[in-house]
């Protein structure tokens with residue numbers, strides 16, 4: 558039995574004559590946290606857009622629960638680096654907006670979901686605030702809450718913490734890992750930050766420079782276990798793995814300095 562939540566079968570992508578993704582085969586388990594790590598411009602965003610259904614492979618297929626992905630749908634929610642919240646809606650309005658296609662929910666159920674996710678991201682006091690009155694970290698929390706409220710089983714996150722200061726970023730990493738465990742979501746998270754990748758991942762897929770090709774499949778969970786609290790970063794195992802991955806990525810980019 559194939560229990561893959563998401564699978565890539567011989568996926569390639571070319572933009573005109575330029576190959577961007579090269580023969581990618583990958584099977585992602587349900588409720589796992591997978592990080593795509595790779596040098597700038599290698600094709601990570603292109604891969605994510607294809608999983609999201611915003612773009613399609615030149616050949617091969619990507620499946621969700623065995624079904625070929627052809628267009629966006631609410632089972633896959635996307636969170637990007639630049640703030641994906643609507644400035645004219647309050648925090649509550651933004652989370653509600655995620656449920657715009659949920660005809661299956663009553664007004665009461667929607668309200669209950671808004672409250673649940675506001676609490677989950679620790680922003681009950683900001684319910685009626687507008688995005689320009691909250692911090693960048695809070696705006697990314699709202700984006701996460703919005704995709705969860707929509708009912709997404711898969712979170713596609715493309716450098717969502719890239720624009721945040723180091724401390725906020727660390728805090729959001731801890732929170733995201735907790736949310737992923739509690740809410741039982743499958744996450745694909747793109748970054749080029751090695752430390753972020755090791756801290757968050759159950760599994761790191763290391764890609765080559767363009768065209769993206771899988772170089773390494775690293776089982777982080779086997780080394781660090783499932784629980785990642787802030788202190789995990791200071792442990793010996795974390796440090797060793799981080800150095801190993803740094804080394805791999807330096808070899809990949811040809812940077813031997």
Ligand SMILES: Nc1ncnc2c1ncn2[C@@H]1O[C@H](COP(=O)(O)OP(=O)(O)OP(=O)(O)O)[C@@H](O)[C@H]1O
Pocket residue numbers: 572577595596597598599600601602603604749767
């Ligand atoms: N719509 C497009 N048309 C033509 N070329 C494109 C298109 N989208 C991306 N590319 C090219 O494909 C390559 C991979 O782009 P992509 O954005 O997927 O890389 P990335 O790994 O996400 O990079 P970064 O780390 O900088 O975000 C780049 O060379 C880019 O210029």
Ligand SMILES: [Mg+2]
Pocket residue numbers: 601602603715
């Ligand atoms: Mg990108």
